[in-house]
Amino acid sequence: MQFNSEKANVVVIGGGIFGCAIAYYYSRNNPGKKIVVLERNELCNAATSRAAALITKIRAKKYFIPLSLETYRVIPEMEKMLGESLDIKKVGVMHVAASEPRVSDLKELMAIAEVFNQPATYLSNTAAHKKAPWLKTEEALCIGFMPEEAYCDPYLLGTFFARCAKLQGADLRQGVEVTDVLMDNNTAVGVNTTGGKIYADVVIIAAGAWSPIFAKQAGVDLPMAPTRSQYWITERADIFPLNSPIVLLPDAQAYARPEGGSLLFGIREKKSFSVSPKNIPADVSHFSFSGDKGMNDLQEVIDRLARFFPTIYDVGLKYYVAGFSGYTPDNNLSMGAAPGVHNLLLATGCVGAGISVSGGIGLAFAEMAAGNANPYDFSHFDIERFGKIDAFSEAWLNKCAEARSKKLSG
């Protein structure tokens, strides 16, 4: 495809959920302006389609919450536009605390839910077991239930953003690879692609795991590292009812949710795995995430999980899914304006929460790209908060991997 030397108002590198969401809000709020999203494979092929897709609203990090609330708000808006249901699964989430520190975290979370007007109640261990028959609740000290939390099909959510964006006039192109960010001194002026150059007033990097490569071209060491997330899906069994809640087990550093009569579960590995963005193939399905489908990692921590899910030893595992999210040492997103560079925005460093926050991120970047104020507080996501780093060094990659191993929540 050739489109030599075009001009757009905004050009976005990457057609994952962030790129598609930005295109949706920008085209909705700026009719007549031209936004082009460039995706080298198919839309939402990389991290987005692999997500477990918990759309967590209530978190200890309160500044994530407005971003996720926007995701919940926009879904019916897009369903109406397309005349189709996204079939979001509002099954609620159970937080199970089995140690004093986690009980105190849960109490804080319940208070946060109240501040954000989200329903939250405590459940007895028996009631919790009834909702999730696979869950052994004997050791739980406290269980909180938030009935409005949900999960979804992440590919469908990403492509809903894309389809609605197209209806509003956004230009989303597949099979077009961006090779360079075009710079004029310290100003981003467009991108070079396999189809020619596109000049733009604003360039947005939303290239997921590959984002540090483009940031570096503009002189920015992006503070994130592609870090593997992995989960497993069991065989079907009666103990995994279709509509049972999502379960978060911070004492086991694990989460689970129903998946069509099976259980989908993830657990933090003892040692998480980060890799240089330069070593990830353009089609991530060609990357070997684990020779043994994560079985060694799972074996190392299975006792942690078996405390709450004893049948894990007996139930068969049907699927293994892995992908890269952009992790950071403090588990905060890394995004905003590129420091020291004009007209370059970074929608990056998703810390495994990109599906949840996609609505807010889409709106924030659409507003910033249009020259308006960011409606959200991004102060915790500042690109320069770690000082000078080398985003491709072993030391940095290990630091980001460690942050994932220590993560307690889902």
Ligand SMILES: Cc1cc2nc3c(=O)[nH]c(=O)nc-3n(C[C@H](O)[C@H](O)[C@H](O)COP(=O)(O)OP(=O)(O)OC[C@H]3O[C@@H](n4cnc5c(N)ncnc54)[C@H](O)[C@@H]3O)c2cc1C
């Ligand atoms: C196993 C797993 C489980 C997860 N579970 C959850 C969860 O439960 N809840 C949640 O909220 N999040 C979850 N996530 C995280 C979520 O998937 C990501 O945060 C989100 O998908 C990030 O979207 P993105 O658009 O930034 O990246 P991506 O979806 O990776 O999109 C980036 C795109 O950029 C394209 N690209 C890269 N380089 C170029 C180039 N040179 N030219 C053109 N295009 C390019 C890529 O092809 C890709 O399509 C999970 C992730 C994984 C891997």
